[in-house]
Amino acid sequence: MKIATMATGGIGGFLAVRLTKAGHQVATIARGAHLEAIRNAGLTLKGPDRGDEAETVTPWIATDDPAQVGPVDAIIFGVKGDALESAAKACLPMIGPDTVVVPFLNGVEAADQLLAVLPEASVANGVAHISTTIVKPGVIGQVGTFNRFVFAERDSRASERIDALRTAFNTAGAAAPATNDINRDLWMKFIMFSAASGVTAAARCRIGDVLNHPPLSELFRAVIAETAALARARGISLPSTIEKDTWAIVQGLPRDMRASTAIDLEAGRPLEIEWVSGAVRRLALEAGVPAPINSTLYSVLLPHKSGQGG
Template structure:
């Protein structure tokens, strides 16, 4: 397959390495020192099992140099979605599928305001990654599993083809029958993990150790789950308890990408996490005081500043 990663950050870089090693033609869209390193030394993925380095089919900052591809792995930060969507238009052919793997639950809806609706799917990545340095992607947690589908979760040949490619690459892409539910299951966890580890400057171990922090974590999840149910998402009644059991097994030092960005003084995509929970709660006529408090606490850092 011909596949493009737009842009080649943590998620895109992870899949770019896996899919290139599996023999697929992968175009990595990147910029700056990260792009220079990919061109000069290749793209490296570090996991608990070791490191892998590949030379992508194309490494460029100009999607116009790539041409139409079979699939676009869309992994930009939430605030960069509009500009990246417009930039990827030259890579879209009649049957191209664009799969957003962004934090939050709104990316697919935002994409269809810019791209042809027939080309837009939906996806959720269950892996934690970061750009550890130019040309270097590091997995920091998660299972390396990718769930994706057409927007309405109907079966399709193009989804099946990409799913087979990812499964054969050593990553995992199981079949899903309800991608919207999958997105909300992650959003419930991530709204809490992102918000708490960033606002409290803490780790998974801290959340488990300090009861008030753990209670805040559970309260944020309960709020977000209530928002999903109000929007007719089919969520288990015991979802908060189930996710809490998972959190108990997170590595002690694990933090969300939001917390890592805060530490580095980078802009935060809180508008699409805590901010989205507050906005969607308001639309549904529900209170979301815990999400609102976290959103307020992170406002001074939204555009990036020294931590």
Template sequence: MRIATMATGGIGGFLAVKLANDGHEVATIARGAHLEAIRAHGLRLDHADGSELAHPAVATDRPEEVGIVDAIIFGVKGDALEEAARACLPMIGPDTVVVPFLNGVEASDRLCALLPERNVVNGVARVSTTISAPGVITQTGAFHSFIFAERDSRPSARIDALRKAINDAGSSAPETDDIDRELWSKFVLFSALSVVTAAGRCTIGDIRNTPELEALFKRAMSETAQTGRALGVALADDLEAQIWSNLLVFPPQGRASTAIDLEHGRPLEIEWVSGAATRLAAKAGIDAPVNAALYAILLPHKHGR
């Protein structure tokens, strides 16, 4: 397959290495020192079992140089979606599939306002990665699962082809019959973890060991789960209990990316996380005071230092 990663950050970089090393023609869209490092030395993926080095077929900051591709792995920060989506247009043909792997639950709808709707699907990534140095992606944690489907979750040949490519490349792309459920199940966890670890300047261990933080996390999580159900998403009845049970075995030093961005003075994705949780709750007629308060606390830091 011809596959482009827009952009080649943690998620796009992880898949670019896996897919390129399995023989696919991968075009990495990047910029600055990261792009120059990929051009000069290739793209490296570091993980607990060692390192993998790939040399993508194309490394560029000009998508128009790539041409039409079969699939675009779309993984950018929420605030960068509009600019990145427009940049994808030269790579999109009638059958190109654009798979968004962004935080939040609104990326697919936002893309449909900018790209042909027939090309846009929906997806959720469960992997912990970051650009640790120019040209280097570091994976923390052993999990790496990429779930995606047509927006209505119906089967399709193009989804099957990309899923097979990712599975054959040594990662995981399981099937789903309800992509909205998958997306919202992650959102319920991430939106709560994001705002609590950021606003509280704390870790998962702190949440587990501080009754007040535990109660805050559970309230934020419950508000978002109630919102999803009110909007017609078929979330499991015991989803909140499942999430808390899973959180008990997460590494205690873990934090959400929002907390790390706040610490380093970087812009925060809060519009598409706690902001979305608050906004969608209002749309659904759900009272969400905890998410609204945490969103307000983080707003002064939205644009970074």
């Protein structure tokens, strides 16, 4: 398959390495020092499942201009929420009649936002379960060994293009199970991420701190319950045990893990709070349900939204 990663950050970089090693033509869209490093030395993936080893590949194309790529079979769309509109417009030269665009962004609104820019027939929906980041230009680091990518057409119907991309992921060592309800899967991750993002950023802490301090545990579980209540109010078909199940997952996470929001806050980078705590606050107002805890976390983090004070 011809696949583009837009852009080649943690998620796009992980998939670009795995898919390239599996023989697919992968165009990596990047910029600046990261792009230059990929061009000069290839794209490298490091992680605990490889010990001291690292996987390095030479992508089919490395560019900051999607027009140089042309139409592809699939676009892995993984940018920060605030960059969605501009990145989506940049994707247009890579869209062909059968191209599928799979968003792997934080939050639950990416697919709807993409519809404002891209052809409706091109947009699918997806959710990624993995912890990766750019550790230095040209190098992607993975925390933990888990990776799971769930995606489907927006209405969760079966399609040949989704099946083909899922097969490509699975044979490349990136787990991509089938789903019959992508909206449920998206919200199930969001329920946990809203808590992880808001709490580890606002408290400047890691998952181990959440588990070791009962008041933080109570706060974390309260955010889980609040976001789950919003999902149900919006008609999402959640398991009745979602709150309990989500907390059990959190207890099994690496103790040094924290959400990308917390990492960005420490580094003084802009925060995606409008897509996480802010989204819960906004969507709850629309649905007429309370969300005081997410609203408070959003307010606490708001002064750092643009990166100042990091």
